Amino acid sequence: MSMNKAQLVTWLGKLNDVYAEKKEYLTELDAAIGDADHGINMNRGFGKVMEKLPTVEDKDIGTILKTVGMTLMSSVGGASGPLYGTFWMKGGMLLAGKDELAADDFVQFIEAGVGGILQRGRPELGDKTMYDLWAPVLEAMKDEAGNASEVIAVVDAALPVAEKALADTIPLQAKKGRASYLGERSIGHQDPGATSSYYMIETLRDVLAG
């Protein structure tokens, strides 16, 4: 089964709930190795997405994704604003005119999005950023889509990989972003950006599983 627009809209709504619920937690993670604003930033950004969503809900998926990206870009701020903004916008540019996504479309969306994160932040693997989550997740999704799979199977395959990648950020020493100023003191903490990215995948799995 492909992923339809209603599921996309539900996903965004649930993400808003998740970021409201996890606001304190994400901010605590960011307090440990950053500047204690990541949860606040994400919560504010998705709140704005919810305000904008009704104006584009009946448009195509590309338009919805682009609107999400532009809204995050102009409301999140910090490092994660341009990174997530670019992520969703790249997907939107790719999926113009679509009303549902086959597994291949979905994986292309993630691939374009991760490409956007790379372009904007120029992270390298092991720098302790959200890219350390997205890189293995994208690989897992591509592998699963190669089996001509359903979107839910693609996301299912990615979830345990994401879970592991998230935990794997803990022992890393940050080399990008604010956390890098801590040097070795950044070791032993989970990356906040990787954590907010993990929620995107986990929440989508819940939505698709119904």
Added chain:
Amino acid sequence: MKKLINAVEDVVKEQLEGMALAHPELKVNYEPYYMCRADAPVKGKVAVISGGGSGHEPMHGGFVGKGMLDGACPGEVFTSPTPDQMYECAKAVDSGAGVLFIVKNYTGDVMNFEAAAELVAGEGVKVQNILIDDDVAVKDSLYTAGRRGVGTTVLAEKVVGAAAEEGYDLEQCADLCRKVNQYGRSFGVALTSCTVPAAGKPTFELGEDEVEMGIGIHGEPGTHRMPIKSVDEMTQYAAEQIIDDPAYSRTVREWDGEQWADKELTDEPFAKGDKVIAFVNSMGGTPVSELYAVYRKLDEVCRAKGLTIVRNLVGPYITSLEMQGFSITLLKADDEILKLWDAPASTPGFVR
């Protein structure tokens, strides 16, 4: 949390409203947030714009006015502004001579200003972005996001603002700003933490008798903690970090008019005989009287090291909310920089 606020969500907006009422010579825009000279665009003049998280006042909004900035874009407290702010601000102040973005080197600020530069360039406006990365507490650029932008930003806004007023073109303004950045070095010390209104509690814990050396301006941890010492000892340490700092190299990304280009920059260390502008700054909670105690020792250390302080600035100019602490910035001053430093400026936070 004990603060002069109404609702946490309204902090930035209400403070901007207050500024607008107090300073009719500024125009404040709320959707999105930016402030600019009410008389902008100034015909034929390069527009100088800066921005960053709120909580460092008077920087940047307080430096908007004749002889300094044309526009400033405030983000939420300690969070960088977003590209739509810089884009709208640039459109409001560009006279056709182009726009210079002065960007403090923090990942968030850098990425948001880069996205903004692309948007502005897409409209056919000439734009350049120059980074300020002067915090010597950050030693290497290979394993970090590089030196943070701190005190030199204030001096750059004064000097480059004066140059734009005198008729420098965009490239000359950018070259000058790069030079000021390369000539400036800073080091900060925190005596207490600060509280971001939205977080409600102090960003970090610092013992009653402890200080944090090498802090940035957002309550981010510094290089190390130690028991508090005399002002002379702490000033000596900070000054020596700056004066003895060796050459510093890194790669910066600048917009070349069409695309992003990497540029290798090396800052030379201070040398005996250099003339400097000395800037002693309060992090917000430290009284000016204590800054003069810092200045007293700084003058002595500079003399001992063979540097001559030819101008100074003492006061709270780039703050970290209510944090107690200070920072020292030394800027090597050649004739061009001195002449522009002495040029008139008329802004809410800096008058000459």
